[in-house]
Amino acid sequence: MKVNPYLNFDGTAEEAMTFYKSVLGGEFEGGVSYFGEAPGMELPEEEKNRVMHISLKVSEDVAIMASDTSPSMGHVLHKGNHNYISLAPDSREEGERIFNGLSAGGKIEMNYEKTFWGAYFGSFEDKYGIGWMINYTLQPGEE
Known part of the structure; x- marks a missing residue:
């Protein structure tokens, strides 16, 4: 079993993951998926470029995954010390x-x-x- 941390951001997922890659190295697996690319989703224009999924493969055993929240779908990001x-x-x-x-x-x-x-x-x-x-x-x- 592999365990991968999954992070949520409020519109900065791609920027954050690019920063993590610049320090940790690795490669993005499968590119970046944006909410605007999903079929049948009606979103405000400003949310279409938010990240639906991104995965940074740091080693054979570790990948850090992330996405942005989608406010129009009721997602709310709560920053805290729980993770x-x-x-x-x-x-x-x-x-x-x-x-x-x-x-x-x-x-x-x-x-x-x-x-x-x-x-x-x-x-x-x-x-x-x-x-x-x-x-x-x-x-x-x-x-």
């Missing part, structure tokens, strides 16, 4: 690179630094309101 994406990089340096890249313009909750549990860890809310945790577990002999 984080937790990343486990392969090195302390990769963790620091990701932390610095994704937290730019956001709100840092805990700096990326060595912790009492034997890891380098940091958490933040990015500029789109999404919570992230970066945790690199130190290997034997590492400081």
Whole structure:
């Protein structure tokens, strides 16, 4: 079983996912689907370019998926702290690179630094309101 985080945005899904791709790498799977492309949907003009689905394949096991809300269909986005994406990089340096890249313009909750549990860890809310945790577990002999 694979578990993929699915994020909702209020009109910024494509911008946010492009930003995530610029930091994390990967490729968009299947392109971007917009609400205006769906047959039989009557939407206000300003909602037709909202993202119905986008998937960023970061690795063989991880894809981050997202969509925009559609206000005319009653969707309301509620930002909150109920959801984080937790990343486990392969090195302390990769963790620091990701932390610095994704937290730019956001709100840092805990700096990326060595912790009492034997890891380098940091958490933040990015500029789109999404919570992230970066945790690199130190290997034997590492400081």
